[in-house]
Amino acid sequence: MSLSVTPVLSSSLSSADLFPRAQNITWISSNFKTVLTWGPKPTADYSYTVEFQQVGKDHRRNPHCIRSSQTECDLTNTMSDLRACYTADVISEPPMGVPKEPQEYPHSSSPRFCPYTDTVLLSPTFKLEVNPDGRTVTVHVTDPLTAAFQDGRQLSIRDVFGEELEYKVIYKKNKSTGKKTAKSNSNAVEVTRLDRGESYCFQVQAVVRSRPTSTQEGELSQTQCTHQQNPSLLDNYSVGVIAGAILLPLLLVGGLIAVVVICCRRRSKKQRNEKEKEAEALNV
Template structure:
C-alpha cells in the first residue's frame, strides 16, 4: 500500500473515531446472577451504543434492548444462560437509531472476561431465630436468597444453582460481648449448640462457597439477637440499683405506717374528748 493510501486510511479512521467515540471503563456488575454490563461516557445525539456478547469460543450475539441505545448499561442476566461458561462483550459506538453510516466496522471496546458461576457476588440472606426448650441450643432458619434467574416460570434460589456446594457460615457472640465464634452448615436449618442458658446471643449469617477460589463468602446478613425471659434480676440490674429500690420500698412503707399510726392516735383522742363533753341524760 502506498504512503498516500495509508494516509487516507488513517484519516478515515480518525474521522470515524472522532464521530463515534469509543466507550471506556467497561465493567461487569453481578449480584445473585443479576448481571449488568456498564461503561462510559453517556453518548451525545450524534451516536449510540450497541452491545455484542459471546460465550468464549462461540459466535457473538446481540440482545434487542441493547442495540442503538443511549443507555450506558446493558442487563445480560437472561442472556448468559450457561452459568459455568465464561463470556466477553463488546460495546460498539454506532449511529443513533434511524441514522445510517458508510462505515462497515464501528469503534468498539471489549470487556474483561466474566464467568457467572465463579464471579457473581452473593447477597445477604435473611433468617429467623427459633428458641428451643433446651436453653443451650438455638435454631436459625435461613431463607435462601433469590437469584435473577427463572426456570419454567419459577424464580431460582442460590441453592437451586449451587446445590450441595452451598453452605452457610454463622458468626455469633453473647449479647454485649465482643468475643465471636463461627459455625458452618450445609443446611438452611442451623442448630447452634453449647450455649449458656439464660443468655442472649447475637447472630449474623453469610453464604459460604468453599468450591470457589475467590469470592467464597457472600454479603453478611443483618445481625439479630435472641431474647430470654429467664434472666435473674441480679443479671439484669446492678446490686446498687437493687439495693436502692429495696430501700425506697422500705422507706415508703415506713412513711405509710407512720402516717397511719398518727391518724389513728388523733382519731382516738377526738373520740375520747367527744364523750366527755356529752352531758348525762336523766332517767
C-alpha cells in the same frame, strides 16, 4: 485583478474516528442478575451497541442494547448457561436513524465474566428458634432467590449450587466483641453450648467453597438477637453454693439455740447451788 482561492482541506478521518471508545467496562452481578456498565454518556452524535458471546461461540446482540444512548445493558436473560464464561464488546456507532458507513467502528472489550463463580451472593434471611434449655439456638435460613429461571421456575441459590452451598453463622453475646462461627450444609444451623439467660446476636452468609477465595463468601445478613431471659439460681450459682446458702442460716440458728440452752442450764444450776447453800446455813 487578483484571484482569491479558498483551500479545501481533505482528511482521511471518517465520522467513525470521531466517536469515543467506551471506557471502564464493568460487570455488575448479584444472584445472577447481570448488567454490563460503561462510560462516558454519549452525545447526540453517537450511540452504543453491545455485542456479547459465550466463550467459544458466535457473537450476539441484545435487542435492547442496539444503538442506545444508555451506558448499561442487562444481559441476565441471555446468560442461560450459568457455568459458562462470557465477554462483551461495546461499539461506538451513529445514533438510531443515521446511516452507518461500511467500516469498522471503535469498540472496547469487557473482561471475562463467569456467572457461577463471579456473581455476588446476596444476604439470606433467617429466623431464630431458642431451645427450651436456653443453651441451644437453631438458625433457620431461607435460600435467597436468583434472577435465573428454569422451565419457567425461578431458581434459588440452593437450586444452582446444590450441595456446594453452605451457610455460615456468626454469633456473639449481645454487647460483646468476641465472635464465633457455626457452619452447615443444611438450612438449619444449630448453635450449641450457649450460656443460659444470655442474649446472643446472629448474622448469616452463604458460602460456596468451590468458588475463588475472593467470591466464596456472600454478603452478611442483618443482625438478629435473642431476648435476655431471667436466669435461675442454678444458672448463676453451683449446687454447693446454693446448699451452703441454705445450711449456713440453719447452722447459725442451731448454734444460737445451743448457746441459749447452755446459758439457761448454767443459770439454773447456779440458782440450785445457791438454794442448797442457803438450806445448809439454816440447818446449822
